[in-house]
Amino acid sequence: MLELKHIEKSFHGKTILNDININIEKGHIVSILGPSGSGKTTLLNMLLGIEPIDKGQLIYEGVDYTNVPMEQRGFNIVFQDYALFPNLNVYKNIVYGLRNYPNISTKEEIEELIDLLGLRDHLKKSIYQLSGGEKQRVALARTLVMKPKLLLLDEPLSALDGVIKESIKEKIKEIVKEFKLTTIIVTHDPEEALTLSDKVLIINNGHIAQYGTSAEIVKEPANDFVKQFILNQLEIKRNNILNLFTNVE
Ligand SMILES: Nc1ncnc2c1ncn2[C@@H]1O[C@H](COP(=O)(O)OP(=O)(O)OP(=O)(O)O)[C@@H](O)[C@H]1O
Numbered sequence: 001m002l003e004l005k006h007i008e009k010s011f012h013g014k015t016i017l018n019d020i021n022i023n024i025e026k027g028h029i030v031s032i033l034g035p036s037g038s039g040k041t042t043l044l045n046m047l048l049g050i051e052p053i054d055k056g057q058l059i060y061e062g063v064d065y066t067n068v069p070m071e072q073r074g075f076n077i078v079f080q081d082y083a084l085f086p087n088l089n090v091y092k093n094i095v096y097g098l099r100n101y102p103n104i105s106t107k108e109e110i111e112e113l114i115d116l117l118g119l120r121d122h123l124k125k126s127i128y129q130l131s132g133g134e135k136q137r138v139a140l141a142r143t144l145v146m147k148p149k150l151l152l153l154d155e156p157l158s159a160l161d162g163v164i165k166e167s168i169k170e171k172i173k174e175i176v177k178e179f180k181l182t183t184i185i186v187t188h189d190p191e192e193a194l195t196l197s198d199k200v201l202i203i204n205n206g207h208i209a210q211y212g213t214s215a216e217i218v219k220e221p222a223n224d225f226v227k228q229f230i231l232n233q234l235e236i237k238r239n240n241i242l243n244l245f246t247n248v249e
């Protein structure tokens with residue numbers, strides 16, 4: 001279990017996150033939803049260990065990780081901007097993290113992941129020859145081969161289109177469940193959050209607006225913000241689709 005206990009974070013005297021207090025079961029997928037600038041990436045960065053936690057505690061399986069350096073946490077992230085190595089080809093990017101830990105994934109597991117993520121035809125390409133969605137899949141593969149104790153994903157599906165998004169979503173779920181990886185996914189898309197995760201964390205103005213299962217959030221939104229946020233986001237999505245048709249005419 002991962003326990004976030006009353007975590008707080010400020011930048012230049014301005015509170016970004018306040019009293020973030022949740023538990024995440026081992027092997028569960030938790031999605032974080034919230035408006036732009038609400039502190040989602042900052043929270044992932046604190047869990048990863050690249051951003052110090054101002055107040056509160058991070059407990060992983062009973063051990064206090066609050067001040068454990070990043071390299072010793074064994075957590076891993078797919079960044080919002082992928083952060084791939086431009087000087088290495090696709091395959092070398094995928095296996096880069098294994099150079100010091102060659103036993104984490106077997107050759108068969110690496111090959112399986114390459115096929116699952118549809119990267120077989122791209123292995124020899126340079127990063128600059130890839131589309132946004134392909135880069136996103138390389139970033140996912142590179143992180144998944146490391147089987148992190150805690151898998152952090154910052155908008156991992158944003159550059160993917162409908163059909164491939166659905167299939168990658170299913171694959172993430174499959175891999176995460178197979179390896180029992182505790183996973184936290186930041187997303188803007190409530191549909192993605194509600195269909196992918198065991199629990200959803202909604203943050204607003206630095207506070208937890210609601211933390212619950214998809215069913216709880218849909219059936220019993222804790223407050224007007226949650227209700228409006230979910231409805232608005234779905235409405236934006238619906239309008240985007242309708243606009244597509246208007247533009248075609
Ligand atoms: N290193 C930093 N120094 C100062 N302010 C920062 C720093 N990192 C983030 N912030 C501020 O903290 C707030 C939260 O940023 P964060 O990137 O966590 O938001 P987010 O929820 O991930 O937004 P988005 O959905 O747009 O990715 C923003 O107002 C941002 O400007």
Ligand SMILES: [Mg+2]
Binds near residue numbers: 040041
């Ligand atoms: Mg962000």
